[in-house]
Amino acid sequence: MTSTPIADLWPTLPGADTRPEAAYRLLQAAVESFAERGFHATTTRDIATAAGMSPAALYIHYQSKAALLAEISRAGHAATLTLVREAAAGEGGPAERMRRVVEQFTAWHARARTVGRVVNYELHALPEDAYAEVAALRLDIEREVSALIEAGVAAGEFEVSEVRTAARAVTSLGIDVSRWYTERSSGTPEELGRRYGELVLRMLGARV
Amino acid sequence: MTSTPIADLWPTLPGADTRPEAAYRLLQAAVESFAERGFHATTTRDIATAAGMSPAALYIHYQSKAALLAEISRAGHAATLTLVREAAAGEGGPAERMRRVVEQFTAWHARARTVGRVVNYELHALPEDAYAEVAALRLDIEREVSALIEAGVAAGEFEVSEVRTAARAVTSLGIDVSRWYTERSSGTPEELGRRYGELVLRMLGARV
DNA sequence: GTGCTGACTAAGCGCTTGCTCAGCATGCTG
DNA sequence: CAGCATGCTGAGCAAGCGCTTAGTCAGCAC
Numbered sequence: 001m002t003s004t005p006i007a008d009l010w011p012t013l014p015g016a017d018t019r020p021e022a023a024y025r026l027l028q029a030a031v032e033s034f035a036e037r038g039f040h041a042t043t044t045r046d047i048a049t050a051a052g053m054s055p056a057a058l059y060i061h062y063q064s065k066a067a068l069l070a071e072i073s074r075a076g077h078a079a080t081l082t083l084v085r086e087a088a089a090g091e092g093g094p095a096e097r098m099r100r101v102v103e104q105f106t107a108w109h110a111r112a113r114t115v116g117r118v119v120n121y122e123l124h125a126l127p128e129d130a131y132a133e134v135a136a137l138r139l140d141i142e143r144e145v146s147a148l149i150e151a152g153v154a155a156g157e158f159e160v161s162e163v164r165t166a167a168r169a170v171t172s173l174g175i176d177v178s179r180w181y182t183e184r185s186s187g188t189p190e191e192l193g194r195r196y197g198e199l200v201l202r203m204l205g206a207r208v
Numbered sequence: 209m210t211s212t213p214i215a216d217l218w219p220t221l222p223g224a225d226t227r228p229e230a231a232y233r234l235l236q237a238a239v240e241s242f243a244e245r246g247f248h249a250t251t252t253r254d255i256a257t258a259a260g261m262s263p264a265a266l267y268i269h270y271q272s273k274a275a276l277l278a279e280i281s282r283a284g285h286a287a288t289l290t291l292v293r294e295a296a297a298g299e300g301g302p303a304e305r306m307r308r309v310v311e312q313f314t315a316w317h318a319r320a321r322t323v324g325r326v327v328n329y330e331l332h333a334l335p336e337d338a339y340a341e342v343a344a345l346r347l348d349i350e351r352e353v354s355a356l357i358e359a360g361v362a363a364g365e366f367e368v369s370e371v372r373t374a375a376r377a378v379t380s381l382g383i384d385v386s387r388w389y390t391e392r393s394s395g396t397p398e399e400l401g402r403r404y405g406e407l408v409l410r411m412l413g414a415r416v
Numbered sequence: 417g418t419g420c421t422g423a424c425t426a427a428g429c430g431c432t433t434g435c436t437c438a439g440c441a442t443g444c445t446g
Numbered sequence: 447c448a449g450c451a452t453g454c455t456g457a458g459c460a461a462g463c464g465c466t467t468a469g470t471c472a473g474c475a476c
Contacts, residue, residue: 022453038332040248044434054455059435061453120387121329124245164394165403173377176384179328186372195373203411230423252464262425267465269423 005112006031012075012082023061025051030068035114039069039125069122070130076112076119077137083108084144094152095206101148102170102200103193109177110189116178145170152204159205170200213320214239220283220290231269233259238276243322247277247333277330278338284320284327285345291316292352302360303414309356310378310408311401317385318397324386353378357412367413378408 006028013019013027029050033042044065048055062068087101109116126134146167152158160166173196181192214236221227221235237258241250252273256263270276295309317324334342354375360366368374381404389400 020453036332038246038248040246041333043432045432053453055434056436056456057454065434125249161406162403165400166407168388169381169404169407172384172388173380175387176380179383180376180380192373195370196377198369199374199377199411202413203407205410228423251462253462261423263464264426264466265424273464 005115008112009072009075009079009115012079013071020061022051022053022057026053026058026061027068027072031072031114031118034069034072034122035117039065039118039122066125066127066130069118070126072115072118073122073126073130073134074137076115077134077141080105080108080119081137081141081144084141088144088148093157094148094155095157095201095204098148098152098170098204098206099197099201101145102174102197103190105171105174105193106177106196107189107193109174110181110185110192113178113181116175120175120178142167142171149204152206157206159207166204169203173200213323216320217280217283217287217323220287221279228269230259230261230265234261234266234269235276235280239280239322239326242277242280242330243325247273247326247330274333274335274338277326278334280323280326281330281334281338281342282345284323285342285349288313288316288327289345289349289352292349296352296356301365302356302363303365303409303412306356306360306378306412306414307405307409309353310382310405311398313379313382313401314385314404315397315401317382318389318393318400321386321389324383328383328386350375350379360412360414365414367415374412377411381408 006024009031010024010027026047029047030042033046033050037046042065044055044058047065047068048058051057058065058068062071083104084101087104088097090097090100092100123131123134146163149158149160149163149166149170153160153163177192177196181189185192187195214232217239218232218235234255237255238250241254241258245254250273252263252266255273255276256266259265266273266276270279291312292309295312296305298305298308300308331339331342354371357366357368357371357374357378361368361371385400385404389397393400395403
């Protein structure tokens with residue numbers, strides 16, 4: 001089973017098609033390294049070597065090690081928000097749409113777990129301005145889920161005592177997948193998505 | 209709202225009563241620093257300064273920076289396992305006991321979120337031998353939850369299609385609390401525990 | 417008092433870090 | 447062909463890292 005997380009990520013980067021291939025290789029190496037060892041334990045030599053270059057080459061394509069992280073984080077969050085928005089905006093009632101959101105959100109965090117780890121667990125290493133951008137995107141994702149739960153409650157499809165906590169639980173379940181999921185985990189990302197979709201609907205008291 | 213997470217942790221350390229107070233201050237400072245900045249971004253000077261000592265003093269009480277992390281992780285995991293075991297072993301049927309486990313597990317991860325962050329998100333920085341110990345404890349925790357779900361299914365109190373995935377979801381929800389919970393979060397740790405207990409019982413299809 | 421111990425510090429060692437820069441090969445342009 | 451921009455490297459700098467060392471000092475036994 002091969003996973004190609006950054007291939008999905010790359011097109012969302014500004015000027016993706018005009019960038020030299022080396023910049024992509026560096027990004028890929030950075031994602032892998034940051035995910036495995038964490039931002040601070042990763043050296044610029046690690047990244048450059050993994051991309052088949054000398055450390056100096058990194059600074060031709062990116063301003064700094066932190067800029068690389070910022071780019072990964074921005075693109076990863078943007079991709080996730082798009083995924084959630086599209087799944088939530090499709091046809092069907094709130095329950096059906098929520099199922100789709102959880103399936104996609106969960107599967108993405110399993111499939112793109114390397115990107116997911118960087119996106120979710122290296123926030124503290126971001127420069128301040130990049131953090132602000134990314135925090136806004138995270139809030140948007142949570143709001144999208146909250147809105148969907150509220151719609152479900154209004155339509156009488158969900159029964160929830162506290163929307164905020166429920167929304168936290170839903171996103172939390174998906175995010176944490178990127179922490180524990182490995183290639184050796186039983187079930188494909190899509191299977192896990194379906195199971196989690198089922199669990200979440202029950203959690204929300206869906207009458208379906 | 210003040211939280212004293214390490215105070216709970218300290219007694220579980222070997223030779224806790226004979227250890228000098230300085231060792232406790234260093235541990236406390238290390239937990240705070242590791243939780244806030246991560247293991248690799250924390251310097252021995254950070255820890256020592258926060259404990260009101262010079263960097264060299266650290267090495268009188270602990271063999272290395274990594275040894276400090278190992279002690280925190282070991283003690284934190286041991287405390288969590290004890291908490292789960294006691295909650296699961298109490299009186300009542302599987303559903304009642306599961307509610308108690310989730311309430312306690314969740315509340316602990318909210319209350320002791322600094323310790324929780326180190327315990328759950330700094331595993332990769334552990335020396336190999338400490339990692340092996342800690343991994344065994346994590347497996348025990350997961351097994352405890354799985355066994356409780358199986359008991360519930362056998363007793364006809366739960367309805368679950370896949371025990372492993374359900375157990376993952378239950379522990380996952382609790383663990384992730386230490387990532388997002390802050391002092392500013394709405395609701396006390398105990399309130400959150402109660403809400404999560406409710407959500408999990410529904411997720412497991414509890415007929416109560 | 418004397419001798420000893422254990423907690424601690426100031427200074428700093430050896431090494432690694434993020435990052436820079438002069439220079440080189442390549443290929444495009446006039 | 448020259449001239450020049452582009453992508454990259456080898457060498458290396460300043461800063462900061464984990465950890466060690468030599469030595470200080472309060473407290474206790476005798």
